[in-house]
Amino acid sequence: MLEDAAVELFLENTYALTTIEQITQRAGVSRNTFFNYFSAKSDLLWVELDAGIDRLAAELSRVPAGGPALSAVRDAALRVVYDVGVDRVPLALTQDDVMGTREETRSSGLARLARRSDVIAAFLSRQIGRPVDDLLVLSAANALSGAISAAWTVWARDGIGRGPLFDYASDALAIVSIGLDAGLEPAAAARMAGNDIDPVITGESSEERSGS
Amino acid sequence: MLEDAAVELFLENTYALTTIEQITQRAGVSRNTFFNYFSAKSDLLWVELDAGIDRLAAELSRVPAGGPALSAVRDAALRVVYDVGVDRVPLALTQDDVMGTREETRSSGLARLARRSDVIAAFLSRQIGRPVDDLLVLSAANALSGAISAAWTVWARDGIGRGPLFDYASDALAIVSIGLDAGLEPAAAARMAGNDIDPVITGESSEERSGS
DNA sequence: GGCTATTATTGGGCTGAGTCCATTATCGCA
DNA sequence: TGCGATAATGGACTCAGCCCAATAATAGCC
Numbered sequence: 256m257l258e259d260a261a262v263e264l265f266l267e268n269t270y271a272l273t274t275i276e277q278i279t280q281r282a283g284v285s286r287n288t289f290f291n292y293f294s295a296k297s298d299l300l301w302v303e304l305d306a307g308i309d310r311l312a313a314e315l316s317r318v319p320a321g322g323p324a325l326s327a328v329r330d331a332a333l334r335v336v337y338d339v340g341v342d343r344v345p346l347a348l349t350q351d352d353v354m355g356t357r358e359e360t361r362s363s364g365l366a367r368l369a370r371r372s373d374v375i376a377a378f379l380s381r382q383i384g385r386p387v388d389d390l391l392v393l394s395a396a397n398a399l400s401g402a403i404s405a406a407w408t409v410w411a412r413d414g415i416g417r418g419p420l421f422d423y424a425s426d427a428l429a430i431v432s433i434g435l436d437a438g439l440e441p442a443a444a445a446r447m448a449g450n451d452i453d454p455v456i457t458g459e460s461s462e463e464r465s466g467s
Numbered sequence: 468m469l470e471d472a473a474v475e476l477f478l479e480n481t482y483a484l485t486t487i488e489q490i491t492q493r494a495g496v497s498r499n500t501f502f503n504y505f506s507a508k509s510d511l512l513w514v515e516l517d518a519g520i521d522r523l524a525a526e527l528s529r530v531p532a533g534g535p536a537l538s539a540v541r542d543a544a545l546r547v548v549y550d551v552g553v554d555r556v557p558l559a560l561t562q563d564d565v566m567g568t569r570e571e572t573r574s575s576g577l578a579r580l581a582r583r584s585d586v587i588a589a590f591l592s593r594q595i596g597r598p599v600d601d602l603l604v605l606s607a608a609n610a611l612s613g614a615i616s617a618a619w620t621v622w623a624r625d626g627i628g629r630g631p632l633f634d635y636a637s638d639a640l641a642i643v644s645i646g647l648d649a650g651l652e653p654a655a656a657a658r659m660a661g662n663d664i665d666p667v668i669t670g671e672s673s674e675e676r677s678g679s
Numbered sequence: 680g681g682c683t684a685t686t687a688t689t690g691g692g693c694t695g696a697g698t699c700c701a702t703t704a705t706c707g708c709a
Numbered sequence: 710t711g712c713g714a715t716a717a718t719g720g721a722c723t724c725a726g727c728c729c730a731a732t733a734a735t736a737g738c739c
Contacts, residue, residue, distance in 0.1 A: 274724065285689045287727095296725065365577040372613075388624050390635060393617035394642040401584070401609025409602045423602060430606040434646025486695065497718045499698095508696065 257282045257292055261299045262346060270300065270350045270359070297363035300347035308371050311335045315378040324382035325439050328375055328399055329428050336403070336424045348411045364404070372400035383439060395435050402427035469494045469504060473511045474558060482512065482562045482571070509575035512559035516619075519547045520583050527590040536594035537651050540587055540611055541640050548615070548636045560623045576616070584612035595651060607647050614639035 260281035264273040275296055279286045293299060314331035347360050376396035380387040406423035472493035476485040487508055491498045505511060526543035559572050588608035592599040618635035 275726090276724085287690075288688060290726070291687075294726095361581065362574065362578060365581055366574060369573065369577055388621060390617060390621045390639055391642055393620055394614045394639045397613025397617050398610035398643045401613045402606045405602060405605035405609050408605055409600060412600050427602055427606045430603055431610045431643065431646060434643060487697090488695085499719075500717055502697070503716075506697095 257284070257289065258299065258302060265299075265346060265350060270346075295363075297359055300350065300360060300363055301345060301367055303345045304347070304367050305370075307335045308367065308374060311371065312374045312377075315374065318378070318382075320381060322382065324379050325395075325432060325435055327382070328378065329432060332399070332403060332428065333421060333425055336406070336420050348407075364407075368400050368404045371403060372396045375399050379439065391439070395439055398431045398435060399428065402431045469496070469501065470511065470514060477511075477558060477562060482558075507575075509571055509578075512562065512572060512575055513557060513579055515557045516559070516579050517582075519550075520579065520586060523547045523583065524586045524589075527586065530590070530594075532593060534594065536591050537607075537644055537647055539594070540590065541644060544611070544615060544640065545633060545637055548618075548632045560619075576619075580612050580616045583615060584608045587611050591651065603651070607651055610643045610647060611640065614643045 257278060260278050261273070264277055264281060267273075268277075275289050276286050278299075279289050298305070311331055314334060315327065318327045318331070347364060350360050372393075373396075376387050376392050379385075379392045379395055380389070383392070385392050403424055406420060406427040409427075410417060410420045410423045469490060472490050473485070476489055476493060479485075480489075487501050488498050490511075491501050510517070523543055526546060527539065530539045530543070559576060562572050584605075585608075588599050588604050591597075591604045591607055592601070595604070597604050615636055618632065618639040621639075622629055622632045622635045
């Protein structure tokens with residue numbers, strides 16, 4: 256309905272030159288109704304990605320507590336991206352190089368990186384028994400979400416004839432995962448063991464700081 | 468001038484409830500003049516951080532080409548954050564928990580993460596001789612920039628009596644750096660050697676894809 | 680089917696960030 | 710002092726987003 260109207264108009268006029276009034280008129284509803292379905296105009300650009308992030312959250316919520324955190328994130332993220340691009344390429348990717356639109360596409364895309372990072376951070380927090388705003392949790396979550404964003408970026412750049420997003424995401428996650436294992440698995444193991452031994456690098460100084 | 472007026476007004480009224488008209492009136496200039504100095508209202512929140520990113524870019528531009536990329540990024544970033552908080556805590560951090568402001572603080576903060584990531588990606592690209600939108604370059608840049616953002620987040624959360632940002636950033640960068648060494652240093656070594664041997668994990672599949 | 684309560688949509692108005700352009704003021708230089 | 714360049718200003722405008730009262734549609738019950 257609204258999304259279909261938006262697809263047509265963005266392709267005809269670009270995102271920037273399409274008003275919410277035009278979209279709702281084509282969809283046959285009132286302009287005010289738009290905001291019953293979307294928080295902002297830019298939400299239209301990321302419908303599939305938002306659904307993907309929701310699905311990632313759902314997948315991660317089904318992971319048993321205390322298991323290997325990193326591989327669970329990786330596996331869930333890859334399951335989610337496996338289906339992307341099959342039905343419809345996210346609208347944002349069709350607008351990235353269109354004049355006047357890049358800034359808002361990027362800005363709203365970043366909001367998705369942040370959202371995905373929140374989902375991952377919440378999961379890591381649960382798995383390794385640390386607060387959600389712990390430095391290890393946040394650094395790892397940002398790195399993983401940033402890797403997925405990098406995969407999207409390169410996938411979009413490769414254009415028609417590119418391979419599946421899955422391959423890009425798999426590679427990107429591999430790049431950041433090697434070292435994160437060193438931080439996260441000892442933390443998870445400490446959780447499983449039920450004691451408070453800190454992992455090698457980071458836990459020590461942040462624990463000392465927070466303790467005083 | 469404008470910044471001082473903004474500092475006062477944000478603390479009096481919160482960011483969200485302060486208009487650009489109020490800021491420019493207090494500063495004794497026209498509202499339109501505001502946009503000669505700032506692209507957007509939210510730029511006021513990040514003056515110090517933006518200066519820091521500019522300084523990071525300048526520091527990285529002075530690194531000789533072809534050296535160890537990752538430690539250069541780490542060293543430069545840590546030099547930059549060393550001075551943060553000494554003069555004035557970024558305004559954004561005083562507004563983070565203020566009602567109605569969190570969303571925009573976060574959103575404009577993300578734009579800074581992206582900018583920092585761009586600076587790092589450009590540097591890594593130069594050091595290892597890969598395109599700026601290469602998957603390894605982007606993943607690493609996002610991870611490093613995400614770590615610095617995580618450090619900011621946790622530093623802000625720790626509130627008064629916290630340690631220097633330097634320590635947080637140092638820890639965060641350490642978390643993500645371990646594995647990135649595995650990807651970046653072989654790529655830099657390949658550059659130095661003047662051949663096109665791919666690094667172990669990622670280069671192979673992305674080179675094959677791009678080549679065809 | 681009729682009635683009532685609830686929910687959804689609409690219309691109208693508004694704010695304020697951001698844009699644009701012509702006019703005015705200021706600055707720098709000879 | 711005069712001229713050209715630059716900066717600031719005033720005025721108008723767009724449009725996303727917000728708010729609220731009025732209207733329309735829907736759901737449930739008898």
